[in-house]
Amino acid sequence: MTRFDEFLKANEAFAASFTRGDLPMPPARKVAVVACMDARLHPEKALGIDIGDAHVIRNAGGRAQDALRSLVISQQLLGTREIVVLHHTDCGMLTFTNEQLAAKIAADLGVNVAGQDFLPFADLEQSVRDDVAFLRNSPLIPKDIPISGAIYDVRTGRVHEVARA
Amino acid sequence: MTRFDEFLKANEAFAASFTRGDLPMPPARKVAVVACMDARLHPEKALGIDIGDAHVIRNAGGRAQDALRSLVISQQLLGTREIVVLHHTDCGMLTFTNEQLAAKIAADLGVNVAGQDFLPFADLEQSVRDDVAFLRNSPLIPKDIPISGAIYDVRTGRVHEVARA
Numbered sequence: 001m002t003r004f005d006e007f008l009k010a011n012e013a014f015a016a017s018f019t020r021g022d023l024p025m026p027p028a029r030k031v032a033v034v035a036c037m038d039a040r041l042h043p044e045k046a047l048g049i050d051i052g053d054a055h056v057i058r059n060a061g062g063r064a065q066d067a068l069r070s071l072v073i074s075q076q077l078l079g080t081r082e083i084v085v086l087h088h089t090d091c092g093m094l095t096f097t098n099e100q101l102a103a104k105i106a107a108d109l110g111v112n113v114a115g116q117d118f119l120p121f122a123d124l125e126q127s128v129r130d131d132v133a134f135l136r137n138s139p140l141i142p143k144d145i146p147i148s149g150a151i152y153d154v155r156t157g158r159v160h161e162v163a164r165a
Numbered sequence: 166m167t168r169f170d171e172f173l174k175a176n177e178a179f180a181a182s183f184t185r186g187d188l189p190m191p192p193a194r195k196v197a198v199v200a201c202m203d204a205r206l207h208p209e210k211a212l213g214i215d216i217g218d219a220h221v222i223r224n225a226g227g228r229a230q231d232a233l234r235s236l237v238i239s240q241q242l243l244g245t246r247e248i249v250v251l252h253h254t255d256c257g258m259l260t261f262t263n264e265q266l267a268a269k270i271a272a273d274l275g276v277n278v279a280g281q282d283f284l285p286f287a288d289l290e291q292s293v294r295d296d297v298a299f300l301r302n303s304p305l306i307p308k309d310i311p312i313s314g315a316i317y318d319v320r321t322g323r324v325h326e327v328a329r330a
Contacts (some may be wrong), residue, residue: 002313003194003196003219003247003249004247004311004315004326004329006194006213007212007214007324008315008324009213010213011211011212011213011322011324013213014213014322015321015324016212017321018321018322020205021321022320023205023319025203025208025255028220029247031180032202037197037221037222037235037239038220039188039191039216039218039219039220039221040185040188040216040217042209044207044209045179046176046179047175047176047179048171048174048175048176048178048179051205051207052204052205054168054202054204055202055203056204056222057221057224058201059222059235060234060238061225066231066234066235069232069284070224070225072270072283073283076266076269076270076273077257078257084168090174092188092242093238101238101242104241105237105241108241108281109304109305111304113305117308118237118238119234139274139275139276140276140278144196146167146169148167148169148213152187155186155187156180157180157183157186158176158180159172159176161169161173
């Protein structure tokens with residue numbers, strides 16, 4: 001039995017009591033969150049986001065560069081007008097360099113990815129400031145869109161503000 | 166008051182009753198989900214994913230190409246051994262072409278993105294099959310990793326299987 005089979009089984013119970021089938025495509029609260037994929041971070045729970053409220057974009061690290069395509073679609077086609085970047089403590093992106101990961105991939109998979117940037121970081125707070133600045137300076141993000149950056153503490157569940165731009 | 170301020174306020178209540186601060190970095194159920202950013206889809210709720218269980222990667226459309234960096238990190242550094250791709254009905258990616266979006270961006274932002282692929286699709290089921298095939302054929306994804314693809318119905322909350330590879 002795969003995890004997929006377990007998910008299908010769990011979904012039967014979810015669908016049986018589902019009552020939010022009438023919502024429009026654009027997010028009600030007109031905001032997009034960029035967060036890490038980490039298993040311990042559930043952005044909707046941590047930030048009080050209900051079904052239909054917000055776009056939630058997630059990738060390894062919650063990196064803004066990797067989210068830009070999605071953010072442009074979110075704003076230009078679906079009307080969101082604010083961005084929140086959410087990284088977290090004990091992030092896997094703090095634990096490796098591009099060179100180390102490339103060496104592991106070469107050894108385990110026989111694939112050469114030398115030169116590819118997997119977007120790790122060495123300083124958590126700086127990674128949030130960098131991603132907020134990246135978005136603030138992007139010509140694809142309108143200048144009147146508020147952009148905030150924060151850190152989620154996986155030990156306490158608490159979010160603290162790092163940057164606004 | 167920004168949405169960010171509202172999120173910080175909501176987080177106070179979440180953190181006050183938080184009890185899952187003891188979990189390790191690798192996902193307990195060793196699975197990564199690739200899903201759309203859509204506001205109506207909360208993958209954890211729909212699939213029965215608890216805090217600490219699974220990596221959840223989300224982008225516009227739930228496209229696999231855009232998730233590859235994150236999946237490699239998930240598998241090579243954090244031990245996940247299965248992938249589930251989850252697209253959904255009434256997806257924004259069904260509503261535009263690259264040319265239309267490029268024209269809107271040129272008109273609204275004055276930026277030329279002609280030639281950039283924003284990964285829209287015209288056929289929902291085919292988009293899932295394409296993304297499962299993309300991952301199955303990637304040299305960066307080991308051949309023994311089960312990969313499944315499914316569609317979430319935003320009207321009913323129900324997930325149905327489209328592909329396994």
